[in-house]
Amino acid sequence: MRTFGKWLGRTLLALLILAAALWVWKREEITRVLAVNALFAADKIVHNFSHMDSMFLSTPVEKGDGPVSELVIGQSLTLPATYETWVKARSVTGIVVLKDGLLRHEAYYLGTGPDDLRISWSVAKSFLAALMGVMIENGTIASLEDPVTQYAPELRGSAYDGATIEDVLQMESGVAFNEDYLDFWSDINKMGRVLALGQSMDSFATNLSQRAAKPGSAWQYVSIDTHVLSMVIRGATGRPIAPLLSEHIIAPMGFEHTPYYVTDGHETAFVLGGLNISTRDYARFGQMIAQNGLWNGTQVVPAAWIAESTRPSAKTVKGNTQYGYQWWMPADAGQGEFFARGVYGQYIYINQPLGVVIALNSADKKFREAGVSLTNTAMFRAIAEAAQ
Known part of the structure; x- marks a missing residue:
């Protein structure tokens, strides 16, 4: 029992040290994630x-x-x-x-x-x-x-391959995207965590691979479509x-x-x-x-x-x-x-x-x-x- 107690104490100490090291290393990212979680709190x-x-x-x-x-x-x-x-x-x-x-x-x-x-x-x-x-x-x-890929070639092979700029402007890209703010695992909330962690929005967009419809065939409000428009503009201007x-x-x-x-x-x-x-x-x-x-x-x-x-x-x-x-x-x-x-x-x-x-x-x-x-x-x- 004494041996187990020593082992448990050392394990807890090691976890505390690891947590402290992680906090020092990723303090800004962790702070932003916590901010996202409290962003819509009634008192804040x-x-x-x-x-x-x-x-x-x-x-x-x-x-x-x-x-x-x-x-x-x-x-x-x-x-x-x-x-x-x-x-x-x-x-x-x-x-x-x-x-x-x-x-x-x-x-x-x-x-x-x-x-x-x-x-x-x-x-x-x-x-x-x-x-x-x-x-x-x-x-x-x-x-x-x-096509959006003409100006943002990194979108080739993604769910945006084949969509025109107009398709995306009208929210008719056909990309499958869950916009439910109340669902922790929705695409829109995953995107929020990408932002908070300082990761790449471009990579998030290019990694979308599923379609809900053929581009230009149906309307679905997809916020990431607007980011793709920015990829087009940045690709066209280099700015x-x-x-x-x-x-x-x-x-x-x-x-x-x-x-x-x-x-x-x-x-x-x-x-x-x-x-x-x-x-x-x-x-x-x-x-x-x-x-x-x-x-x-x-x-x-x-x-x-x-x-x-x-x-x-x-x-x-x-x-x-x-x-x-x-x-x-x-x-x-x-x-x-x-x-x-x-x-x-x-x-x-x-x-x-x-x-x-x-x-x-x-x-x-x-x-x-x-x-x-x-x-x-x-x-x-x-x-x-x-x-x-």
């Missing part, structure tokens, strides 16, 4: 969504040296009667409403403010779509009909996404704050959800899109590209929310009504006929509950009508 989510760079690797998206494009204050907005109830129910942290480019309403909640750089989640996809439009316009990428987005989109617009991307361990931007921007600057981007790509006399994004991106072209189920090139449209949308959307209640809602842009940041843990998306759309429409 609001703070975390404004401080992603304290938990993950990141890179700036330089805003340039030009003057800030000031938001001119317009007439105060009379908000819908249910607005305050909606704000509390949806855990809204920041909202900016523009009407014809004038600032009609701005408010911050839950301890946040105008200087907070809030995580975009999938709103980032619409920023990358704008950059893709510039790449097509300037001839860096020849055609949307080109990272952050400086490209800065040069072609952010710097020409006169943002107030310098955005940043969360990155993997290879300094590759997490383009499908890792862009962090202030609520005002989200609104500025939305206003540029609402103006068909024109900003202060400069055509930032081609007007024809915006028109094509924001029409319902993907093979979504009739009666459901519609999709274009990394932009969403309500099921009953009229022409010129569309939005960027991210999990936990991030939106840039645009109604071109009414001249309204709404940028919304939230920490809504109930965002997937039935009816929430429709409630949000209804509130955006009510605010847009009230702004007239």
